[in-house]
Amino acid sequence: MAKGIMIVAEQRDGALRKISFEIASTARKLADQSGDEVSAILLGSGIEGLAAELAKYGVDKVFVGDNPALEPYVTEAHAQVAAKIIKDNDPAVVLFGASVQGKDLSARVAAKLAAGLATDCTDVKIDGGKLVCTRPMYAGKCFGEVVFNVAPAMASLRPNVFPAVENAKAGAVTKVDVAIDAPKSKVLEVQKDTSGKVDLTEANIIVSGGRGMKGPENYAILEELADLLGGTVGASRAAVDAGWRPQKDQVGQTGKVVSPNLYIACGISGAIQHLAGMSSSKYIVAINKDAEAPIFAKADYGVVDDLFKVVPELTAACRKLLA
Amino acid sequence: MNIIACVKQVPDTEAQIKVKPDGSGIDDSQIKWVMNPYDEFGVEEALRLKEKNGGEVTIISVGPARAMETIRTALAMGADKGVHISDPALDNADAFTTASALAAVIKGLPHDIIFCGQRAIDDDSGQVGAMLAELLGIPQLTIVTKLEYTGSSVKVVRPIEGAQLVIETALPCVVTAQKGLNEPRYASLPGIMKAKKKPVDVKNAAALGISTDVKAKVAKFSPPPARAAGKIICGDDAAQKAAELARCLREEAKVI
Numbered sequence: 001m002a003k004g005i006m007i008v009a010e011q012r013d014g015a016l017r018k019i020s021f022e023i024a025s026t027a028r029k030l031a032d033q034s035g036d037e038v039s040a041i042l043l044g045s046g047i048e049g050l051a052a053e054l055a056k057y058g059v060d061k062v063f064v065g066d067n068p069a070l071e072p073y074v075t076e077a078h079a080q081v082a083a084k085i086i087k088d089n090d091p092a093v094v095l096f097g098a099s100v101q102g103k104d105l106s107a108r109v110a111a112k113l114a115a116g117l118a119t120d121c122t123d124v125k126i127d128g129g130k131l132v133c134t135r136p137m138y139a140g141k142c143f144g145e146v147v148f149n150v151a152p153a154m155a156s157l158r159p160n161v162f163p164a165v166e167n168a169k170a171g172a173v174t175k176v177d178v179a180i181d182a183p184k185s186k187v188l189e190v191q192k193d194t195s196g197k198v199d200l201t202e203a204n205i206i207v208s209g210g211r212g213m214k215g216p217e218n219y220a221i222l223e224e225l226a227d228l229l230g231g232t233v234g235a236s237r238a239a240v241d242a243g244w245r246p247q248k249d250q251v252g253q254t255g256k257v258v259s260p261n262l263y264i265a266c267g268i269s270g271a272i273q274h275l276a277g278m279s280s281s282k283y284i285v286a287i288n289k290d291a292e293a294p295i296f297a298k299a300d301y302g303v304v305d306d307l308f309k310v311v312p313e314l315t316a317a318c319r320k321l322l323a
Numbered sequence: 324m325n326i327i328a329c330v331k332q333v334p335d336t337e338a339q340i341k342v343k344p345d346g347s348g349i350d351d352s353q354i355k356w357v358m359n360p361y362d363e364f365g366v367e368e369a370l371r372l373k374e375k376n377g378g379e380v381t382i383i384s385v386g387p388a389r390a391m392e393t394i395r396t397a398l399a400m401g402a403d404k405g406v407h408i409s410d411p412a413l414d415n416a417d418a419f420t421t422a423s424a425l426a427a428v429i430k431g432l433p434h435d436i437i438f439c440g441q442r443a444i445d446d447d448s449g450q451v452g453a454m455l456a457e458l459l460g461i462p463q464l465t466i467v468t469k470l471e472y473t474g475s476s477v478k479v480v481r482p483i484e485g486a487q488l489v490i491e492t493a494l495p496c497v498v499t500a501q502k503g504l505n506e507p508r509y510a511s512l513p514g515i516m517k518a519k520k521k522p523v524d525v526k527n528a529a530a531l532g533i534s535t536d537v538k539a540k541v542a543k544f545s546p547p548p549a550r551a552a553g554k555i556i557c558g559d560d561a562a563q564k565a566a567e568l569a570r571c572l573r574e575e576a577k578v579i
Binding site: 075076079099100101103104106107108110111112114115116117118119120132135136137138139140141142143144145146147148149150153183184185186187188189190191192193197198199201202205229247248250252253254255257261262271272273279280282283284285296298299300301302303304305306309310311313314316317318320321322 | 340501542
């Protein structure tokens with residue numbers, strides 16, 4: 001019978017990504033309720049040393065697939081190895097990170113195993129011995145509780161929602177040697193974003209601007225505030241469609257759905273499709289001169305005033321507090 | 324080229340989503356239905372490939388009777404024919420069942436490249452494209468913002484966190500479209516007239532020989548958790564308000 005909780009860790013360039021610790025900690029918490037074991041799948045090339053880091057976050061056992069064919073990430077190769085390890089070890093639950101890679105991989109693995117998969121979950125629990133996942137649907141306009149009819153129950157967890165908690169376990173390494181079919185896809189180039197900014201989906205703080213920014217040049221004041229707070233700048237659909245900001249910055253139902261600790265909406269009226277994408281933020285600040293703007297209904301803190309005056313003052317006030 | 328674009332009919336992005344009182348689903352009585360925006364990018368890219376290289380675009384949709392409108396919309400944009408997989412047993416299909424239905428149709432059709440939206444904006448699962456690729460035993464390129472067809476392969480750009488990947492894949496393959504891939508056209512009036520006469524096959528689960536059992540299901544729907552009433556920061560001028568806001572963020576919310 002399927003038993004235990006397995007995670008599929010994510011590493012890039014030889015370093016584990018934060019989401020890996022978030023899913024490890026979540027798996028540990030679930031496993032402790034049922035007295036189960038947490039195992040992890042770690043794939044890449046020259047990455048065996050990372051197993052010890054997973055152990056720190058509560059992983060009992062690490063299956064390491066160390067093979068040059070697994071670096072860089074290629075869906076077909078990773079899916080083949082991950083599915084084989086899952087099949088051989090028969091866990092009851094498999095958790096992935098809902099990162100771009102995790103979503104790409106989890107769906108392919110779920111299809112290989114004919115398993116059910118809940119994407120981008122914001123809560124997971126074991127109820128009556130079975131995994132139950134809560135996930136936003138319609139970009140957060142409603143939530144669904146997902147249950148599974150077959151094992152393993154698979155879920156991907158939204159980054160930045162589940163805490164990473166140190167809880168050292170053995171992390172015993174088992175090397176797995178899976179024959180890998182030559183993939184039909186090849187990564188030709190990795191074009192790194194040199195800005196050094198955290199992606200919106202993983203950012204703790206987002207400073208976002210909408211139509212009220214009036215033009216692309218005015219985003220400099222948001223960049224300054226974001227830089228000070230260690231945050232990332234986002235944008236509404238209106239700003240992206242106007243060509244003021246790149247597509248990757250768009251927050252909302254047709255952009256990124258985000259869950260930062262702090263979301264500062266500047267000159268954003270709060271169209272329903274935007275609100276859907278950011279309403280699971282822990283704290284929402286709205287700065288808008290229109291007191292009737294729908295964004296204020298979602299905001300924990302609202303400032304009704306001209307953003308071009310408030311934002312620079314806010315940057316100055318924060319600089320003083322943080323000094 | 325034989326190009327396939329999978330489409331789904333979903334509530335418009337401006338739609339308010341109300342959960343039924345018993346939590347069994349959403350109340351869809353007031354909803355305006357549209358083609359999933361990400362699928363539009365897929366249809367547009369399919370049409371551009373056909374216009375450049377010749378061939379045929381087939382639209383496939385899994386959905387109730389109303390989904391035919393979305394297939395007609397894609398035909399009006401310029402696609403050639405459609406397949407509508409319609410079966411009440413598929414009304415609560417999960418991604419695996421949907422992908423199985425699509426795969427069953429596509430196995431019987433010549434296909435060089437298959438487009439899906441990177442996710443549907445209703446269930447937000449983003450699984451069908453990858454599952455379809457696996458069931459067909461072909462590569463997947465998910466969340467694609469740029470595509471170049473070379474004759475026997477495609478070269479695409481995929482944004483990931485903090486980087487963009489350039490990936491090349493042999494055909495056939497599944498590509499899931501992300502915003503930025505193109506600017507979808509509107510259907511022209513002559514296009515709409517022509518679409519009415521284009522052939523659409525309607526198939527049910529039995530005809531496809533697929534199981535409608537789901538692997539995962541949404542047992543309960545609920546509205547989003549209510550947010551506590553916020554506070555409006557008062558002050559004589561912008562500087563005062565900003566200072567008070569900064570203090571709240573630091574001392575109350577403890578987020579900076």
